[in-house]
Amino acid sequence: MSATRSRAGSAPAMKLPGGIRAWGRRHAFSLLSSLGTLMRQPIASAMTVMVLAVALCLPAGLWVTLDNAAHLGQDWERLDTLSVFLEGGIDDQQAMRLSSRLSAWEEITAVDPISPAEGLAELAGQMGLGEAATAIEDNPLPWVLEVTPNAADILPALAERLQREEGVESVIVDLQWLERLAAMIEVVRQLTMLLALLFAAAVAFVVGNTIRMDIHNRREEIEVMALVGATRGFIRRPFLYSGLWYGLAAGVLAWALVRLALLVLSGPVEALGGTYDATLGLRPLSVPLSLGLVLGSGALGVIGSWLAVNRHLRRIRL
Amino acid sequence: MVVFESVGKRYPGGIQALKDLSFRLERGELAFLTGHSGAGKSTLLRLIALLERPTRGQVVFDGRNVGKTARRQIPALRRRIGIIFQDYRLLSDRRVFDNVALPLVIAGAPYPEIRRRVRAVLDKVGLLDKERMYPPMLSGGEQQRVGIARAIIGKPPLILADEPTGNLDPELSADLMQFFLQLNELGTTVLIASHDLELIRRLRRRVLVLRDGQLVDDVPARVEVAG
Numbered sequence: 452m453s454a455t456r457s458r459a460g461s462a463p464a465m466k467l468p469g470g471i472r473a474w475g476r477r478h479a480f481s482l483l484s485s486l487g488t489l490m491r492q493p494i495a496s497a498m499t500v501m502v503l504a505v506a507l508c509l510p511a512g513l514w515v516t517l518d519n520a521a522h523l524g525q526d527w528e529r530l531d532t533l534s535v536f537l538e539g540g541i542d543d544q545q546a547m548r549l550s551s552r553l554s555a556w557e558e559i560t561a562v563d564p565i566s567p568a569e570g571l572a573e574l575a576g577q578m579g580l581g582e583a584a585t586a587i588e589d590n591p592l593p594w595v596l597e598v599t600p601n602a603a604d605i606l607p608a609l610a611e612r613l614q615r616e617e618g619v620e621s622v623i624v625d626l627q628w629l630e631r632l633a634a635m636i637e638v639v640r641q642l643t644m645l646l647a648l649l650f651a652a653a654v655a656f657v658v659g660n661t662i663r664m665d666i667h668n669r670r671e672e673i674e675v676m677a678l679v680g681a682t683r684g685f686i687r688r689p690f691l692y693s694g695l696w697y698g699l700a701a702g703v704l705a706w707a708l709v710r711l712a713l714l715v716l717s718g719p720v721e722a723l724g725g726t727y728d729a730t731l732g733l734r735p736l737s738v739p740l741s742l743g744l745v746l747g748s749g750a751l752g753v754i755g756s757w758l759a760v761n762r763h764l765r766r767i768r769l
Numbered sequence: 770m771v772v773f774e775s776v777g778k779r780y781p782g783g784i785q786a787l788k789d790l791s792f793r794l795e796r797g798e799l800a801f802l803t804g805h806s807g808a809g810k811s812t813l814l815r816l817i818a819l820l821e822r823p824t825r826g827q828v829v830f831d832g833r834n835v836g837k838t839a840r841r842q843i844p845a846l847r848r849r850i851g852i853i854f855q856d857y858r859l860l861s862d863r864r865v866f867d868n869v870a871l872p873l874v875i876a877g878a879p880y881p882e883i884r885r886r887v888r889a890v891l892d893k894v895g896l897l898d899k900e901r902m903y904p905p906m907l908s909g910g911e912q913q914r915v916g917i918a919r920a921i922i923g924k925p926p927l928i929l930a931d932e933p934t935g936n937l938d939p940e941l942s943a944d945l946m947q948f949f950l951q952l953n954e955l956g957t958t959v960l961i962a963s964h965d966l967e968l969i970r971r972l973r974r975r976v977l978v979l980r981d982g983q984l985v986d987d988v989p990a991r992v993e994v995a996g
Contacts, residue, residue, distance in 0.1 A: 470877075472879070473876070675871075680876075
């Protein structure tokens with residue numbers, strides 16, 4: 452213990468912190484020390500991240516499902532046609548005349564006339580009646596015109612106009628299931644929003660609680676830091692960074708879990724599409740949604756730890 | 770450097786720790802603060818470092834009334850005071866190096882400078898070979914020296930030591946006091962709370978004696994008689 456060459460006292464006192472570089476160095480220290488804290492207890496940190504990721508998976512997964520369902524609706528909307536049933540007394544000639552007249556309407560793309568005989572054959576085929584149908588002597592089916600409109604949103608108006616045509620018995624708009632799908636998607640979308648809000652709050656609170664315990668465990672360290680002149684900001688910063696890491700890690704993990712689920716589901720969904728003669732493919736998370744998930748989760752982590760830090764650091768008299 | 774003017778400190782619950790206490794500690798002075806336990810030594814030191822605020826009178830450090838210091842200013846004030854605790858107050862999960870580096874890290878010093886200064890100060894307290902160890906692996910005396918290294922690394926103009934020899938054997942205690950005397954010779958103001966009366970008497974420095982929160986004696990430094 453030789454103090455003969457001591458510089459203490461002879462040199463000017465340490466300058467107060469100032470300048471961007473010192474600020475940057477203090478931030479770098481906070482960042483590294485927060486990472487170090489997480490790494491020193493890898494299992495506890497991993498479990499926290501896992502809980503957060505699972506909480507994020509539910510709204511994210513629902514959102515992806517919705518996205519796919521809405522896309523499905525868009526694809527099928529184009530297939531929509533109107534079935535115009537003509538009156539029973541209409542003969543072949545009248546039916547063909549009406550058909551060609553309708554095809555001249557500008558809101559109609561195509562008219563496909565189906566004769567009673569064709570209709571019966573199709574029906575027999577669909578129901579597996581086979582020869583039984585031919586046994587029906589008097590075909591009860593009317594002429595049907597399958598009308599394809601040039602836009603989906605004019606369907607109701609077009610149906611009304613067709614209904615007023617002479618010789619038209621009824622117009623069947625196969626729109627209802629689409630409307631129901633859209634309505635259901637809307638309900639689930641709102642539900643997803645509510646769930647997303649709830650789970651976002653859950654993420655913030657879980658992070659807040661983790662940070663609260665962290666503050667409690669490191670109380671002594673906090674006191675010592677304050678004793679040697681650390682500012683409140685300096686003491687607070689590692690905890691905020693910890694919150695950020697928890698949030699970001701949970702966001703990335705949640706993204707990976709949703710991606711994995713999509714991969715697992717893609718096979719069965721394709722098989723399901725095959726039975727409908729349709730090519731169904733699952734759309735993955737969009738880039739904005741992925742970014743939103745990860746960054747949003749990070750932001751929630753910071754918010755949660757901010758709340759905890761503000762509440763609990765105040766209790767420790769510094 | 771430090772001025773107490775009719776300072777009183779009453780803790781919540783009615784315990785009167787200090788009563789109407791006045792003294793001055795000049796820049797570059799070294800003084801001992803003594804008295805039986807509970808006399809208010811620790812409270813006096815805590816008032817200077819703003820770990821407590823006085824309930825009456827004022828405490829002036831470096832020309833500033835610390836009792837009126839805004840919260841935001843406290844960290845800057847503490848960086849100008851090196852505090853040494855009887856129970857060391859080290860971070861047991863950080864290496865000796867990191868413990869000593871803490872004040873510089875807080876100040877945002879660049880890493881090469883931190884390394885250089887930590888090494889220098891550890892060398893000075895004779896712990897350079899222990900820089901990678903954790904405090905619980907060290908003896909009480911060694912931990913105390915880590916605490917001292919941390920207190921002086923920022924080159925504060927004032928050092929406060931609360932019972933620094935409390936856990937040391939007599940030989941180590943004498944060494945430590947010599948260390949403080951050397952620091953003081955280089956211009957640092959030092960205030961040491963201790964009840965090691967024999968050691969204090971031998972050093973012939975100024976002694977402030979507290980009893981029941983009041984200053985009952987202020988023995989000036991005696992000029993050493995040669996031979």
